[in-house]
Amino acid sequence: MRPQEIKTILGSGLLSFPVTHFDANGEFAVDSYQSHVNWLSGFDAPVLFAAGGTGEFFSLTPSEIPRIVRAAKEAAGDTAIVSGCGYGTEMAVAIAQSAQKAGADGILLLPHYLIDAPQDGMREHVRRVCQSVDIGVMVYNRDNAVLQADTLARLCDECPNLIGFKDGTGDIGLVRQVTAMMGDRLTYLGGMPTAELFAEAYLGAGFTTYSSAVFNFVPGLAVDFYRSLRSGDRADCERALNEFFYPFMAIRNRRKGYAVSAVKAGVRLQGFAAGKVRSPLCDLTDEEEGMLEALIVRNQSRRAA
Numbered sequence: 604m605r606p607q608e609i610k611t612i613l614g615s616g617l618l619s620f621p622v623t624h625f626d627a628n629g630e631f632a633v634d635s636y637q638s639h640v641n642w643l644s645g646f647d648a649p650v651l652f653a654a655g656g657t658g659e660f661f662s663l664t665p666s667e668i669p670r671i672v673r674a675a676k677e678a679a680g681d682t683a684i685v686s687g688c689g690y691g692t693e694m695a696v697a698i699a700q701s702a703q704k705a706g707a708d709g710i711l712l713l714p715h716y717l718i719d720a721p722q723d724g725m726r727e728h729v730r731r732v733c734q735s736v737d738i739g740v741m742v743y744n745r746d747n748a749v750l751q752a753d754t755l756a757r758l759c760d761e762c763p764n765l766i767g768f769k770d771g772t773g774d775i776g777l778v779r780q781v782t783a784m785m786g787d788r789l790t791y792l793g794g795m796p797t798a799e800l801f802a803e804a805y806l807g808a809g810f811t812t813y814s815s816a817v818f819n820f821v822p823g824l825a826v827d828f829y830r831s832l833r834s835g836d837r838a839d840c841e842r843a844l845n846e847f848f849y850p851f852m853a854i855r856n857r858r859k860g861y862a863v864s865a866v867k868a869g870v871r872l873q874g875f876a877a878g879k880v881r882s883p884l885c886d887l888t889d890e891e892e893g894m895l896e897a898l899i900v901r902n903q904s905r906r907a908a
Contacts, residue, residue: 604683604708606739609650610766612683613709613741614790614811616649617829619818620657622867623671625878631667635876637678639819642875644682646822648815651675652685652711656743657816657863660687660713662881665698669705676706685741689713692728696735709739711769714748722754733762741767743794744777752780759788769794773801775808782809796862797855799825799848802832803840816862817851820869824902847902854895860884868892872899 621643624636643651653675654660654668663671668686675684686702688695688710699710712732715725725748733740742758742765744750749772750758758765768785770778771794782791793805793813802813811833818825824847831839855861863880868887870877872895879886887895 604738606709606737606764606766609683609685609709609739610790612649613685613767613792616647616812617818617826618650618652618792618812618814619643619648619822619825620652620655620814620816621675622819622863622870622877623654623658623663624876625881626876627878629878629881631670631674632876632878633670633674635878636671637674639870639875639877640675640678641680643818643822644679646818647826648682648818648822650683650685650708651679652687652814653707654687655685655711655814656687656713657814657819657866658687659863659881659884660689662884665690665694665701668698669701672702672705672707683708685709685711687711687713688732690716692731695728695732699732699736699740703736703738707738709741709766710736711741711743711767713743714746717747719747722751725750726754726758729758729765730761733758733765737764739764739766741765741769741790741792743769743771745771745794749774749777752777752784755781756784759785766790767792769814770805770810771795775804778805778810779808797848797852799828799844800852802828803837806832816866817848817869819866820873821847821899821902824906827906847898850898851895854887854891854898857891858885861887865891865895868895869899872896 798813
């Protein structure tokens with residue numbers, strides 16, 4: 604898929620990151636994963652991100668990533684698939700190229716590994732990855748990889764296939780500067796944990812979409828919230844926030860890493876054999892999983908009423 608095509612598709616609706624399924628031995632579970640991706644592709648999300656942050660990119664080996672991308676492409680039908688990518692520059696280039704060969708429609712470049720870096724170094728890192736592939740690339744601003752607006756502007760001039768900017772900093776001042784400077788040169792994606800909690804603020808800053816982690820296990824609810832947001836139905840957004848998203852946040856905040864673990868638990872509760880999270884993450888306790896199950900049941904009952 605050409606970069607401008609995936610750019611347009613990214614901005615056309617809600618996005619999500621399927622969890623990566625593992626079997627009892629901790630190996631990639633292809634059949635279960637494809638069943639889940641196929642289910643998700645039946646809902647209104649134009650792009651799914653394989654081996655992304657919620658897909659435990661940080662725990663995958665580089666050789667697993669193209670296998671996951673290939674499996675997602677086979678199962679997703681017409682839904683576009685973007686691959687996670689990251690680590691140091693040489694590894695990121697190799698991952699990006701292997702994901703493109705596996706059929707990825709685009710690349711999401713996650714923060715580089717561990718160390719802080721100056722703007723010139725991060726610019727070179729992004730430039731090298733962009734120039735190593737023909738497909739579109741999105742950068743993910745968060746943690747130790749925060750590109751400033753002028754750095755991003757230089758990259759937009761240097762890399763025609765840099766087509767997206769995802770933000771996980773929560774720094775509305777910075778993201779508004781980015782959208783004001785770049786205009787429609789990029790597509791803008793919200794990337795805060797449980798992005799629905801921040802979606803109204805990001806919409807006001809020029810971000811038309813975001814990646815929904817809970818789409819993994821309550822896709823209908825996630826799509827309904829997105830539609831209410833885009834139509835300006837603030838009362839319905841507040842109802843969903845109070846009845847589902849804030850209670851989910853309370854479970855997610857009980858332990859570090861639960862932004863991924865709680866989502867994977869939700870997928871298991873919907874009947875998919877997603878398996879456990881890999882270390883260094885930990886799964887929810889039985890009590891916490893029971894809390895999540897009750898929350899899912901309550902909200903599905905309300906939607907059916």
